[in-house]
Amino acid sequence: MDKTASQPARRTLLLGGALLVGVIILFALGKLGIMPSEKALNTWMETVAGSPWGLPTIILVFCVAAFLGVPQFALIAAAVAVFGPWLGFAYAWIANMFSGSLAFWLGRLAGEQMFRRYAGATANRLSTFVGRNAFATSALIRNVPTGPAVMVNMAFGVSSAKYSNFALGMALGILPKIALIAFAGQSLFAAMKGNPGLAILAAFIAAAIYAAIALYARTRMGPKGQSVPLIRDNPVDTGPKQDD
Template sequence: MAKTKNAIIKVCFLGAFIALAIYLVRFTSVKEYLTAEALGNFLDEAGFWGPFVFMLVYAVGVCLFVPGSLLTGLGAAIFGPYWGFLYVWVGAMLGASAAFFIGRTLGRDFAASLVGDKMKKYDDAIERNGFATVLYLRLVYFPFTPMNFGMGLTKVRFWHYFFGTGLGIIVGTFIFTFFIGTVKEVWVSGNWAQLLSFKVFFSVGLFIFSFFIPKIIKKIRTARA
């Protein structure tokens, strides 16, 4: 009884945390700082520590349900296509790990108490095939932040989750940061002739291709089934 009560208290804290996070981002002045200009000025003041501050901001943003595409776009616009990719990927991994542990600490006990015999099979399967499951869900662009918290509620091992996430988000992260960063470089230079350059065409091609990745992955998975 005490264990069940403790699990309920924890999951209530988790629900309150998520509700507060969404409220802060959607309905307070926090959202005013989530622009390339505002965040860029803040990072300029940080000087040498700017990239580290950005990665920390990204990680916290992930836990606060700030859209990953927004954070990724800001990183690419501020740091460019290459450094932006690196900083975004590290920040995303930090945020994904933190959200996982929040979900695991506050919600796993309650989730386990709700798992019946039928659901237990799926929970056990995720534990056995954690890396492959996480990798697949990342490649098909399953919503990033909900998955971070949600995986913490399952039996998946952290390192399977960590490496599945790290590998699974590389392609999408690179494509998006490369596209946004390249467009930003052309915009800043004012040389619109660069819109016809190979780099721009390549970035646009990759960006369009990214929308077909989930379908390709699903077809491959179906063919092997």
């Protein structure tokens, strides 16, 4: 085998491995409480509430928090609490798109071999949720319990899914989750202002929207095979074999 020709491929594997290992280390440190906590991230957002830096800050917080294993519900709730139901809804949606896209492209850069090597069990489990097309799967998987969001999005990057289909599915799929929290936040604010009727209505709308989407997602996300392969079993070509 030509060693010179194999060097770019080897460097790509090493870079991909380093990226994936870094993601896993950050995730582990976040779960162990060594990295910034949810409270610290919320404080960052509160310091820029009402300023032009609000949106860039929440995007940064969502991107960092995704790799620390902070639950998306907590991040969205913080955005709604800091910026209000409507602005918080918009900011959380935009920040989710940035965060998910970052993980997607990191997965694509890392490559299938490295993702399979360092996240094998997770990757194989996630592969059962990859349905007949990237758009529908990317939309529905947001509303069913799977793995950490960062691993889900990286798995799409590793797959042959087109980014446009992934992004459009994510853009629509995250709306119910954000709407649930935003309407719930509106319900809380209405209750605090002495308007129980509006509070009950907002809470009911939030629960109905999320329940309907989640139920539909569960019925569609059964193991139907996959047209967007995550883990392929094709043997790796190691070049022509030499006769004994």
